[in-house]
Amino acid sequence: MENHSPCVPGLFEDQGGVHLLGARCVTCGTPYFPRQAACRNPHCGESKMEDCSFSGRGTVWSYSVADFSPPAPFKCDPPFKPYVIAVVDLENGLRIVGQMMNEFEEMKVGALVELVIDTLYHEGDVARTTWKFKPAGGH
Amino acid sequence: MREVVVVGVGMHRFGKTGDSVVGTKSVTELCRHAVDMALADAGVKWKQIEAVSAASSRFSGGKGWGLNGNDVVENVGSTGIPIYNLSAGCAAGGNAFNVGYSMVAGGIYDMMLVVGGEVMPKGMIQTSGVEEATDPEFLRQRCVGIPGPAFWATLARRRMHDYGTTEEQFAKVTVKARKCSVGNPYARFQKEVSIAEVLASPYVSNPLRLFEICPVSNGAAAAIICTREKARQFTAKPITVATSTVATMTFEDALPRGLAGPVPAGASFHTEARGAVLKAFEKAGIGPKEVSFTELQDNTCYYELAFPEEWGLCEPGEAERLLEAGETAPTGRMPINPSGGFVSFGEATTAMGVFQIAETTWQLRGQAGGRQVPDAKVGLTQTLGLGGNATAAILKR
Ligand SMILES: [Zn+2]
Numbered sequence: 425m426e427n428h429s430p431c432v433p434g435l436f437e438d439q440g441g442v443h444l445l446g447a448r449c450v451t452c453g454t455p456y457f458p459r460q461a462a463c464r465n466p467h468c469g470e471s472k473m474e475d476c477s478f479s480g481r482g483t484v485w486s487y488s489v490a491d492f493s494p495p496a497p498f499k500c501d502p503p504f505k506p507y508v509i510a511v512v513d514l515e516n517g518l519r520i521v522g523q524m525m526n527e528f529e530e531m532k533v534g535a536l537v538e539l540v541i542d543t544l545y546h547e548g549d550v551a552r553t554t555w556k557f558k559p560a561g562g563h
Numbered sequence: 564m565r566e567v568v569v570v571g572v573g574m575h576r577f578g579k580t581g582d583s584v585v586g587t588k589s590v591t592e593l594c595r596h597a598v599d600m601a602l603a604d605a606g607v608k609w610k611q612i613e614a615v616s617a618a619s620s621r622f623s624g625g626k627g628w629g630l631n632g633n634d635v636v637e638n639v640g641s642t643g644i645p646i647y648n649l650s651a652g653c654a655a656g657g658n659a660f661n662v663g664y665s666m667v668a669g670g671i672y673d674m675m676l677v678v679g680g681e682v683m684p685k686g687m688i689q690t691s692g693v694e695e696a697t698d699p700e701f702l703r704q705r706c707v708g709i710p711g712p713a714f715w716a717t718l719a720r721r722r723m724h725d726y727g728t729t730e731e732q733f734a735k736v737t738v739k740a741r742k743c744s745v746g747n748p749y750a751r752f753q754k755e756v757s758i759a760e761v762l763a764s765p766y767v768s769n770p771l772r773l774f775e776i777c778p779v780s781n782g783a784a785a786a787i788i789c790t791r792e793k794a795r796q797f798t799a800k801p802i803t804v805a806t807s808t809v810a811t812m813t814f815e816d817a818l819p820r821g822l823a824g825p826v827p828a829g830a831s832f833h834t835e836a837r838g839a840v841l842k843a844f845e846k847a848g849i850g851p852k853e854v855s856f857t858e859l860q861d862n863t864c865y866y867e868l869a870f871p872e873e874w875g876l877c878e879p880g881e882a883e884r885l886l887e888a889g890e891t892a893p894t895g896r897m898p899i900n901p902s903g904g905f906v907s908f909g910e911a912t913t914a915m916g917v918f919q920i921a922e923t924t925w926q927l928r929g930q931a932g933g934r935q936v937p938d939a940k941v942g943l944t945q946t947l948g949l950g951g952n953a954t955a956a957i958l959k960r
Contacts, residue, residue, distance in 0.1 A: 432702060455825055486717045487720055488713040488714075488717045490709070490710050491767060493710070509717070511819045518824075521709065
């Protein structure tokens with residue numbers, strides 16, 4: 425089995441399900457990913473950050489396609505293949521962007537999806553991973 | 564506050580590096596052309612300019628520090644005047660106009676030059692280049708990979724879901740924009756395109772196609788502004804700046820600009836653009852129904868449909884119908900971008916806020932030729948820039 429390693433360390437764990445390492449302000453409830461040292465809500469009375477993790481399912485708010493390769497620091501295994509980018513509203517209140525595992529033709533606003541960890545590109549014999557989405561309950 | 568007027572405007576036609584229009588001209592050369600034209604238009608001598616408010620370019624000139632105003636002043640003649648170099652991404656031209664306006668209105672100077680120009684690098688605009696886990700743009704590109712146009716495509720796709728907008732309707736915005744550009748001597752593209760040609764252009768980021776997204780351009784624009792009292796020496800009919808505003812995005816903004824944010828309770832839209840425009844309506848005491856035409860930042864066709872609704876120029880979901888009925892054309896009830904817009908000019912990023920002031924001035928003077936909005940009395944302009952920056956201005960005759 426090939427070695428897996430996150431493309432950027434400290435953002436997620438995939439032991440026993442997918443966990444994005446975020447935070448939430450206890451006072452105002454605002455979710456943050458990645459973790460922040462202090463709450464950014466100007467209407468919040470007092471910043472009280474608590475580490476938390478985001479996982480599970482969400483609905484597609486909207487989506488688009490990377491028909492051409494983004495500029496560096498984007499990395500992929502050559503040749504570049506277009507992929508779908510989704511903006512997903514997670515059930516736990518976080519709106520997050522991520523690549524989709526499935527094809528454009530299968531996409532729909534409002535579709536139920538779930539978080540997965542998948543390979544983004546290879547560096548030598550190490551697979552660099554990131555979070556992506558796949559249709560919930562499917563594939 | 565003193566009343567501020569525009570007495571002269573100038574522009575260098577927009578083009579692409581190496582073409583017959585801009586060739587290899589530097590940003591300072593492009594600006595010089597626009598400044599000379601604005602001074603001649605106003606009948607003002609360079610030595611009468613008391614200060615300069617300039618847009619800072621990240622891409623060219625400015626001694627690598629965005630000191631583009633200093634380059635212009637050295638080129639036209641160093642008179643020792645104060646120079647303000649303003650940085651606000653693609654909203655920098657609008658910011659430069661706002662700072663000039665504010666200083667003249669506030670009694671600091673009686674007459675100022677506002678200038679913005681750009682020579683853009685080829686291809687997709689690079690990010691900061693920083694490779695640190697603390698940089699949000701680095702994380703966006705390394706962990707996901709989001710080409711710039713994908714942000715607009717996401718908004719366009721959502722609109723298709725919300726209002727049933729079709730790809731043909733996005734294409735029709737381009738067809739309308741390019742029709743306006745015919746005969747506009749400053750536009751980079753001056754030819755009509757058919758709906759079939761737009762729909763045959765490749766997707767840059769589905770559902771948006773090449774002809775529906777503005778390319779990058781080189782160009783420059785300049786405006787001479789002064790107090791109404793001072794203007795009497797130069798013209799009997801100056802164009803009045805009813806107001807100029809700046810705003811930034813708010814915490815409630817739920818557009819996917821970073822990696823993640825809270826799911827909003829309500830709709831998601833550009834809070835900075837709406838903030839600037841609504842503040843402009845309030846400060847000018849002019850409502851959306853009194854606007855004769857609008858020059859808005861159409862990096863993509865999507866904005867021509869969404870922005871008028873977000874600002875109350877028309878009802879939510881009504882923009883497609885108005886477009887198809889010809890109401891957004893210069894002769895319609897709600898003319899949008901009679902200049903041809905960014906889709907016809909390409910974006911010379913930091914020049915755009917001043918470009919809009921020049922076009923609006925020509926429209927209000929009745930000098931806009933084939934793209935003239937009949938009996939234009941009030942013009943609204945708006946820019947949008949990286950970092951959640953936005954500006955608006957309302958000009959009237
Ligand atoms: Zn808080």
